Amino acid sequence: MIKKQLQALGEYLLLMGRTFQRPERMRMFFKQYYHEVTTLGINSVGIVLLISLFIGAVICIQIKLNIQSAWMPSWVSGYTTREIMMLEFSSAIMCLILAGKVGSNIASEIGTMRITQQIDALDIMGVNSASYLILPKVAALVSFIPILVTFSVAAGIVGAYCTAYLANIITPADLTLGLQHSFTPWYFWMGVIKSLFFAFIIASVSSYYGYNVKGGSIEVGKASTSAVVSCSVLILFSDIFLTQLLSMN
Amino acid sequence: MIAVENISKSFDGRQVLHDISVEFLNGRTNLIIGQSGSGKTVLLNSIVGLHQPDSGHIYYDGRDITVMSKKERTMLRREIGMLFQGSALFDSMTLLENVMFPLDMFSDKSYKERKARAMLCIDRVNLLGSEHKHPAELSGGMQKRAAIARAIAMEPHYLFCDEPNSGLDPKTSLVIDKLISEITHENNITTIVNTHDMNSVIGIGENILFINNGTAAWQGNSKEVLTSNNKMLNDFVFASEFSKQLRQDILANIH
Numbered sequence: 361m362i363k364k365q366l367q368a369l370g371e372y373l374l375l376m377g378r379t380f381q382r383p384e385r386m387r388m389f390f391k392q393y394y395h396e397v398t399t400l401g402i403n404s405v406g407i408v409l410l411i412s413l414f415i416g417a418v419i420c421i422q423i424k425l426n427i428q429s430a431w432m433p434s435w436v437s438g439y440t441t442r443e444i445m446m447l448e449f450s451s452a453i454m455c456l457i458l459a460g461k462v463g464s465n466i467a468s469e470i471g472t473m474r475i476t477q478q479i480d481a482l483d484i485m486g487v488n489s490a491s492y493l494i495l496p497k498v499a500a501l502v503s504f505i506p507i508l509v510t511f512s513v514a515a516g517i518v519g520a521y522c523t524a525y526l527a528n529i530i531t532p533a534d535l536t537l538g539l540q541h542s543f544t545p546w547y548f549w550m551g552v553i554k555s556l557f558f559a560f561i562i563a564s565v566s567s568y569y570g571y572n573v574k575g576g577s578i579e580v581g582k583a584s585t586s587a588v589v590s591c592s593v594l595i596l597f598s599d600i601f602l603t604q605l606l607s608m609n
Numbered sequence: 610m611i612a613v614e615n616i617s618k619s620f621d622g623r624q625v626l627h628d629i630s631v632e633f634l635n636g637r638t639n640l641i642i643g644q645s646g647s648g649k650t651v652l653l654n655s656i657v658g659l660h661q662p663d664s665g666h667i668y669y670d671g672r673d674i675t676v677m678s679k680k681e682r683t684m685l686r687r688e689i690g691m692l693f694q695g696s697a698l699f700d701s702m703t704l705l706e707n708v709m710f711p712l713d714m715f716s717d718k719s720y721k722e723r724k725a726r727a728m729l730c731i732d733r734v735n736l737l738g739s740e741h742k743h744p745a746e747l748s749g750g751m752q753k754r755a756a757i758a759r760a761i762a763m764e765p766h767y768l769f770c771d772e773p774n775s776g777l778d779p780k781t782s783l784v785i786d787k788l789i790s791e792i793t794h795e796n797n798i799t800t801i802v803n804t805h806d807m808n809s810v811i812g813i814g815e816n817i818l819f820i821n822n823g824t825a826a827w828q829g830n831s832k833e834v835l836t837s838n839n840k841m842l843n844d845f846v847f848a849s850e851f852s853k854q855l856r857q858d859i860l861a862n863i864h
Contacts, residue, residue, distance in 0.1 A: 385714055395701075477697040484657055484769075485711050486686035 372568045378490035379498070379564070392496035400462050400497065400563075401504030407461060408454060408508050409515045412445070415453075416516025419444055420523045424530050437530050438538020441520045443547065450512035451551035452599045455558035458508075459591035463566040466497055467587035470570030471580035479571070494567040498560060505559040506552045513548070550606045557602060561594045610635045611656065611767065611799055616665035618651055625651045626662070627824045636797040638790050638813045640804060643820035644845060650771060652820065653803045657689060657769055658682055669767065687715055690760030692770040692789075696752040698744040704731065704755050705740035711763045730758040734788060750781035754788065761792055768793065768800040774809060782806060786813045807846055810834060819845070835859055 383389035423437040470493055473479050482489035517539060523529040569587040573579050611633040618626040625648045633639040641649045654660045656667055658674050667674045669685060677685065698707050708727040716723055731740050734754035744752055753773060760768060770789055774782035786806075790813040793800040802809065810817060814831040819842050827842045834846055835856060847853045 388713055472700075476695055476700075477693045478699055480659065481691065481693060481697040481699075483659070484686055484689060484691045485714065485763075486683045486689075487714055488683075 371572065372565070375490055375494070375568055375571060376564060378488060379494040379567075381488055381491050383491055383495065384487060388492070389496060392492070393500055396496045396500035397504055400465070400501050401508065404458060404461060404508060405511060407457070408512050411457060412450065412454065412512040412515035413519040413522070415449055416441060416445055416519030417523045418519075419449075419516070420520040420535070421527075421529050424523075434531075434534040435538030435541050438520065438535040439541045440538070441516065442539050442543075445513050445516035446547045446551050448551075448599075449516065450509045451555040451558065452595060454508065454512050455505075455555055455562065455595050456592055458559075459562050459566075459595060460588050462501065463562050463587045463591045464584040466563060466566035467570040467584040468580055470494075470567055471573035471583045474571060474573045475576055475580060490571065494564070494571070497567060498563040501559040501563040502556055505555045509552050509555045513551070550603075553606060554599065554602045557598055558595050561598065562591050565591050565594060610668075610670055611801070612668040613652075613656065614666045614668070616652070616655060616662045616667065618648075618655055618660060618662045625823050626655070627822075628665070629820070629823075629825045630665075631818050631825055631828065633799055633801050634816055635799045636794060637800070637815040638793050639799070639801045639816045639818070640810060640814045641801060641818050641820060642805060642810055642814075642845070643826075644805070647820045648823040649803050649820050651823075653769060653771055653801065656801065657691060658686070687711075687763060688766045690763065690765035690768045692753065692756045692760050692768070692773055694772040694775050696744070696756040698752060698755055698759070700744055703741050703743055704736060704747065704758075707744070707755060708740075708758045708762050711759065715763065727758075727762060730762050731755075733761070733792070734758045749776050750778075750784065753777065753781075753785050757785075757788060757792070761796070764796065766798055768798050770800070770802040770804075772803055772805075774804060774806040779808060782808060783812065789813065807852065810846060821845075836863070 420437050420441045423440045427440070428434075428436060470479075473493070479489045479493070482492060520535055520539075521532065524532045524535045566587040569583040569590070570580075573583045613629060613631045613633075616626055616629045617624070629652060641652060643649045651660060655662045656674075662675060665675070669688075672681075672685065674682060674685060698704075699710065702710065705724070705727055708730050709723055712718070712723040712726060716726075718726070728737070728740065731737055734757050736751060736754055736758065739747065739751065739755075744755070747755060768789070773785050773789060777785065786809050789800060789802060792798070802813070804810070811831050811834070814834065817827075817829055817831065817834060818825060819827040819839075821841050827837065827839045829837060834842065837843065843856075847856045
């Protein structure tokens with residue numbers, strides 16, 4: 361079991377070694393990069409906005425109903441919503457969601473290319489298939505994730521305002537007061553920095569599973585599932601260390 | 610010319626290739642034939658460098674691929690075109706983009722020149738008009754022709770075809786065979802075709818290697834296949850009653 365895990369780690373590191381090499385043609389790299397930004401990043405904006413909007417609203421309602429009391433200041437719901445969205449939801453939880461959407465997409469795409477010999481075709485041509493396929497995905501997701509984090513925080517706050525204006529759970533003035541209370545910009549950057557690591561995990565680990573598929577369509581499905589599970593576990597583990605590390609500031 | 614010297618290869622302790630030596634000649638369609646599981650795909654993959662042989666040498670016009678550095682091997686691969694069994698066209702690209710891909714990757718020519726070259730290759734395989742279609746919109750035969758166009762885009766010195774006729778009807782198979790043979794002679798390249806299609810053996814086999822249980826069991830040309838007394842070869846090539854009768858009729862006409 362341990363030997364197998366160490367072997368997988370070794371294979372992953374070797375693959376990353378091949379991935380982070382200078383692309384043969386920069387114009388081909390940028391072409392792939394733009395394609396991946398669209399596929400992995402822009403196409404994820406919708407789901408990020410939708411989930412963040414509802415979670416922002418639900419957090420605000422839950423805090424108002426369960427925490428708010430005569431002993432608590434009236435702005436606590438807005439304050440807590442902002443802090444949860446910035447510190448954890450928009451980075452860690454959103455990346456867990458993206459591990460499901462983007463991770464499975466990457467693993468199945470590369471896995472299908474493997475079993476249909478498209479990766480062999482690249483190798484035969486003399487193309488560094490790892491660099492050509494994986495590097496643009498990693499670069500695209502890592503560079504686009506701060507935008508998704510920003511959108512997620514904003515959508516969460518919009519969701520909280522929806523509960524104020526549409527459901528009258530909290531007054532907009534109290535919510536605004538809470539959102540502005542003791543704002544620490546570093547907390548936003550903490551979320552962004554953590555998400556950069558998570559994006560790297562999603563893109564690279566999913567690519568590793570896809571790249572090493574052996575067999576047919578069933579194995580591609582298994583690789584896709586394994587990629588999502590591994591990414592989720594790694595995100596959760598690294599979240600603990602990153603939160604501890606970044607909170608020392 | 611590609612010269613294979615004493616190649617052996619095993620997987621998980623099971624010997625697949627036993628000390629194979631053969632020469633594949635320039636400007637000819639060289640065929641590797643044999644039953645499924647006989648080791649012909651392993652031999653082809655070893656020749657192109659997808660497998661590292663356990664022992665022996667493979668020379669591309671005197672250059673030994675088995676001792677080459679990674680960089681030298683990468684450079685050599687730019688002289689190679691390969692047609693895969695399943696075509697291996699890139700799903701996300703159109704036919705034109707597929708054919709232009711190796712040119713985009715390695716050629717220093719302008720976009721206009723690269724496109725002109727790709728269109729020439731597409732025209733050569735009679736696919737003009739389909740250049741903006743994706744692989745999924747092409748028939749099996751068209752996909753094979755598209756893969757040939759991509760394989761010859763960089764004007765390779767060596768062309769490898771792994772089961773080019775698998776999954777194709779006999780008529781389309783003949784078209785593919787004819788195309789491979791014509792391209793080989795037009796460009797004077799070393800072509801190696803891995804096949805178990807007997808029409809190909811008789812039709813385009815100028816230099817045929819028969820592999821049986823991982824050993825080189827017979828070598829000759831398509832005419833010699835008909836007259837050979839090698840039992841293993843005859844059992845394989847003329848497996849059906851119809852083909853056995855056909856062979857006897859042909860031999861009777863010769864004599």
